[in-house]
Amino acid sequence: MNNKLKVLRAMRDWSQAELAGRLDVSRQAVNAIETGKHDPSLPLAFRIARLFEMPIEEIFDDGQD
Amino acid sequence: MSNTNPRDWRVLKADICFGILAIASLVMLVAESFDDLEAVAAPERPLVAAGVSIVLMLILSFLAARFADIDRRCSEEYTYGLIGHAAIIAVMTGLLFHFFFGQSFLFGSVFGKMSADSLIGVMLGSWAIGYFTYRIRGTAS
Numbered sequence: 239m240n241n242k243l244k245v246l247r248a249m250r251d252w253s254q255a256e257l258a259g260r261l262d263v264s265r266q267a268v269n270a271i272e273t274g275k276h277d278p279s280l281p282l283a284f285r286i287a288r289l290f291e292m293p294i295e296e297i298f299d300d301g302q303d
Numbered sequence: 304m305s306n307t308n309p310r311d312w313r314v315l316k317a318d319i320c321f322g323i324l325a326i327a328s329l330v331m332l333v334a335e336s337f338d339d340l341e342a343v344a345a346p347e348r349p350l351v352a353a354g355v356s357i358v359l360m361l362i363l364s365f366l367a368a369r370f371a372d373i374d375r376r377c378s379e380e381y382t383y384g385l386i387g388h389a390a391i392i393a394v395m396t397g398l399l400f401h402f403f404f405g406q407s408f409l410f411g412s413v414f415g416k417m418s419a420d421s422l423i424g425v426m427l428g429s430w431a432i433g434y435f436t437y438r439i440r441g442t443a444s
Binding site for chain 1: 384
Protein backbone atom coordinates (compact mmCIF):
# COMPACT_ATOMS: atom_id res chain seq x y z
CA MET A 239 0.00 0.00 0.00
CA ASN A 240 1.41 3.40 -1.00
CA ASN A 241 1.19 6.35 1.36
CA LYS A 242 2.19 10.00 1.68
CA LEU A 243 3.38 9.75 5.27
CA LYS A 244 6.99 10.69 4.49
CA VAL A 245 5.92 13.73 2.45
CA LEU A 246 3.45 14.89 5.07
CA ARG A 247 6.05 14.45 7.82
CA ALA A 248 8.67 16.36 5.79
CA MET A 249 6.19 19.21 5.19
CA ARG A 250 5.92 19.63 8.96
CA ASP A 251 9.66 19.21 9.43
CA TRP A 252 9.13 16.33 11.86
CA SER A 253 11.62 13.54 12.40
CA GLN A 254 10.45 9.92 12.37
CA ALA A 255 10.95 9.84 16.14
CA GLU A 256 8.82 12.96 16.58
CA LEU A 257 6.00 11.55 14.45
CA ALA A 258 6.26 8.24 16.31
CA GLY A 259 5.86 10.09 19.60
CA ARG A 260 2.76 11.93 18.34
CA LEU A 261 1.22 8.65 17.14
CA ASP A 262 2.33 6.67 20.21
CA VAL A 263 4.16 4.08 18.13
CA SER A 264 7.84 3.20 17.71
CA ARG A 265 10.15 4.96 15.27
CA GLN A 266 10.64 1.56 13.62
CA ALA A 267 6.89 1.36 12.99
CA VAL A 268 6.87 4.81 11.34
CA ASN A 269 9.85 3.80 9.19
CA ALA A 270 8.15 0.50 8.21
CA ILE A 271 4.93 2.34 7.22
CA GLU A 272 6.81 5.01 5.24
CA THR A 273 8.78 2.39 3.31
CA GLY A 274 5.65 0.33 2.62
CA LYS A 275 6.84 -2.59 4.76
CA HIS A 276 3.94 -2.40 7.18
CA ASP A 277 0.28 -1.61 6.58
CA PRO A 278 -1.10 0.17 9.65
CA SER A 279 -4.22 -1.09 11.37
CA LEU A 280 -7.45 0.85 10.94
CA PRO A 281 -7.18 2.53 14.40
CA LEU A 282 -3.62 3.68 13.62
CA ALA A 283 -4.65 4.86 10.15
CA PHE A 284 -7.39 6.94 11.81
CA ARG A 285 -4.85 8.39 14.28
CA ILE A 286 -2.59 9.34 11.34
CA ALA A 287 -5.50 10.90 9.45
CA ARG A 288 -6.56 12.90 12.52
CA LEU A 289 -2.99 14.07 13.16
CA PHE A 290 -2.60 15.37 9.60
CA GLU A 291 -6.26 16.49 9.43
CA MET A 292 -6.81 14.66 6.16
CA PRO A 293 -9.11 11.82 5.05
CA ILE A 294 -7.48 8.37 5.22
CA GLU A 295 -7.81 7.85 1.46
CA GLU A 296 -5.77 10.98 0.80
CA ILE A 297 -2.88 9.59 2.84
CA PHE A 298 -3.10 5.91 1.89
CA ASP A 299 -3.61 4.46 -1.56
CA ASP A 300 -4.39 0.77 -1.96
CA GLY A 301 -4.00 1.01 -5.74
CA GLN A 302 -7.55 -0.24 -6.38
CA ASP A 303 -8.82 2.85 -8.23
CA MET B 304 19.58 5.76 25.52
CA SER B 305 17.91 8.48 27.63
CA ASN B 306 15.92 10.01 24.73
CA THR B 307 14.83 6.66 23.35
CA ASN B 308 11.07 6.36 22.92
CA PRO B 309 9.78 3.50 25.13
CA ARG B 310 8.04 2.08 22.04
CA ASP B 311 11.39 2.02 20.16
CA TRP B 312 12.95 0.20 23.08
CA ARG B 313 10.20 -2.45 22.96
CA VAL B 314 11.06 -3.22 19.31
CA LEU B 315 14.75 -3.41 20.24
CA LYS B 316 13.88 -5.72 23.14
CA ALA B 317 12.01 -7.98 20.72
CA ASP B 318 15.10 -7.99 18.45
CA ILE B 319 17.31 -9.02 21.37
CA CYS B 320 14.82 -11.67 22.61
CA PHE B 321 14.54 -13.30 19.20
CA GLY B 322 18.34 -13.17 18.76
CA ILE B 323 18.70 -15.07 22.04
CA LEU B 324 15.91 -17.43 20.95
CA ALA B 325 17.81 -18.23 17.74
CA ILE B 326 20.98 -19.06 19.70
CA ALA B 327 19.00 -21.14 22.24
CA SER B 328 17.40 -23.06 19.40
CA LEU B 329 20.79 -23.89 17.86
CA VAL B 330 22.11 -25.07 21.24
CA MET B 331 19.00 -27.21 21.78
CA LEU B 332 19.25 -28.80 18.33
CA VAL B 333 22.95 -29.62 18.68
CA ALA B 334 22.57 -30.90 22.26
CA GLU B 335 19.53 -33.02 21.37
CA SER B 336 21.39 -34.61 18.44
CA PHE B 337 23.81 -36.15 20.94
CA ASP B 338 21.06 -37.39 23.27
CA ASP B 339 19.38 -40.75 23.00
CA LEU B 340 15.81 -40.51 21.79
CA GLU B 341 13.48 -40.35 24.74
CA ALA B 342 11.45 -43.49 25.37
CA VAL B 343 7.76 -42.67 25.56
CA ALA B 344 5.91 -45.22 27.63
CA ALA B 345 2.35 -46.00 26.60
CA PRO B 346 -0.14 -44.71 29.18
CA GLU B 347 -1.79 -47.30 31.41
CA ARG B 348 -5.24 -45.89 30.62
CA PRO B 349 -5.10 -44.58 27.07
CA LEU B 350 -8.69 -43.30 26.96
CA VAL B 351 -8.24 -41.30 30.16
CA ALA B 352 -4.92 -39.97 28.85
CA ALA B 353 -6.59 -38.94 25.59
CA GLY B 354 -9.43 -37.25 27.48
CA VAL B 355 -7.02 -35.39 29.78
CA SER B 356 -4.98 -34.31 26.75
CA ILE B 357 -8.03 -32.89 25.01
CA VAL B 358 -9.28 -31.05 28.11
CA LEU B 359 -5.78 -29.72 28.85
CA MET B 360 -5.41 -28.58 25.24
CA LEU B 361 -8.71 -26.69 25.46
CA ILE B 362 -7.78 -25.03 28.76
CA LEU B 363 -4.24 -24.11 27.68
CA SER B 364 -5.44 -22.83 24.30
CA PHE B 365 -8.02 -20.65 26.05
CA LEU B 366 -5.40 -19.33 28.49
CA ALA B 367 -2.93 -18.71 25.65
CA ALA B 368 -5.61 -16.80 23.73
CA ARG B 369 -6.33 -14.64 26.81
CA PHE B 370 -2.63 -13.94 27.39
CA ALA B 371 -2.10 -13.18 23.69
CA ASP B 372 -4.99 -10.72 23.93
CA ILE B 373 -3.29 -8.96 26.86
CA ASP B 374 -0.01 -8.98 24.96
CA ARG B 375 -1.68 -7.50 21.88
CA ARG B 376 -3.20 -4.67 23.91
CA CYS B 377 0.06 -3.91 25.72
CA SER B 378 2.41 -4.13 22.77
CA GLU B 379 2.59 -2.03 19.67
CA GLU B 380 0.78 -3.33 16.59
CA TYR B 381 3.96 -3.38 14.49
CA THR B 382 5.88 -5.52 17.01
CA TYR B 383 2.88 -7.77 17.62
CA GLY B 384 2.42 -8.17 13.86
CA LEU B 385 6.04 -9.22 13.45
CA ILE B 386 5.77 -11.76 16.27
CA GLY B 387 2.42 -13.08 15.01
CA HIS B 388 3.54 -13.48 11.41
CA ALA B 389 6.73 -15.19 12.57
CA ALA B 390 4.71 -17.58 14.77
CA ILE B 391 2.92 -18.88 11.65
CA ILE B 392 6.33 -19.63 10.10
CA ALA B 393 7.34 -21.46 13.29
CA VAL B 394 4.22 -23.64 13.34
CA MET B 395 4.45 -24.49 9.64
CA THR B 396 8.18 -25.27 9.83
CA GLY B 397 7.63 -27.42 12.92
CA LEU B 398 4.88 -29.41 11.21
CA LEU B 399 6.96 -29.92 8.04
CA PHE B 400 10.02 -30.90 10.07
CA HIS B 401 7.95 -33.41 12.02
CA PHE B 402 6.56 -34.82 8.78
CA PHE B 403 9.95 -35.16 7.06
CA PHE B 404 11.62 -36.80 10.07
CA GLY B 405 8.60 -39.00 10.78
CA GLN B 406 8.66 -40.67 7.36
CA SER B 407 11.08 -43.54 6.95
CA PHE B 408 11.33 -42.91 3.20
CA LEU B 409 12.51 -39.36 3.86
CA PHE B 410 14.90 -38.31 6.65
CA GLY B 411 13.45 -40.69 9.23
CA SER B 412 15.46 -43.72 8.14
CA VAL B 413 18.74 -41.75 7.94
CA PHE B 414 18.65 -39.51 10.99
CA GLY B 415 16.06 -41.24 13.13
CA LYS B 416 12.91 -39.72 14.57
CA MET B 417 12.99 -36.32 16.20
CA SER B 418 12.66 -35.92 19.93
CA ALA B 419 10.07 -33.52 21.34
CA ASP B 420 12.89 -31.23 22.54
CA SER B 421 14.36 -31.11 19.03
CA LEU B 422 10.98 -30.13 17.66
CA ILE B 423 10.74 -27.33 20.23
CA GLY B 424 14.22 -26.23 19.15
CA VAL B 425 13.15 -26.17 15.49
CA MET B 426 10.04 -24.16 16.33
CA LEU B 427 11.96 -21.62 18.44
CA GLY B 428 14.61 -21.28 15.74
CA SER B 429 12.13 -20.87 12.92
CA TRP B 430 10.16 -18.36 15.01
CA ALA B 431 13.34 -16.28 15.37
CA ILE B 432 14.18 -16.64 11.65
CA GLY B 433 10.60 -15.68 10.76
CA TYR B 434 10.79 -12.65 13.06
CA PHE B 435 13.99 -11.32 11.51
CA THR B 436 12.76 -12.13 7.99
CA TYR B 437 9.63 -10.02 8.52
CA ARG B 438 11.66 -7.36 10.35
CA ILE B 439 13.79 -6.96 7.20
CA ARG B 440 11.21 -7.43 4.45
CA GLY B 441 8.17 -6.13 6.36
CA THR B 442 4.71 -7.53 7.01
CA ALA B 443 2.84 -5.70 4.28
CA SER B 444 1.15 -7.99 1.79
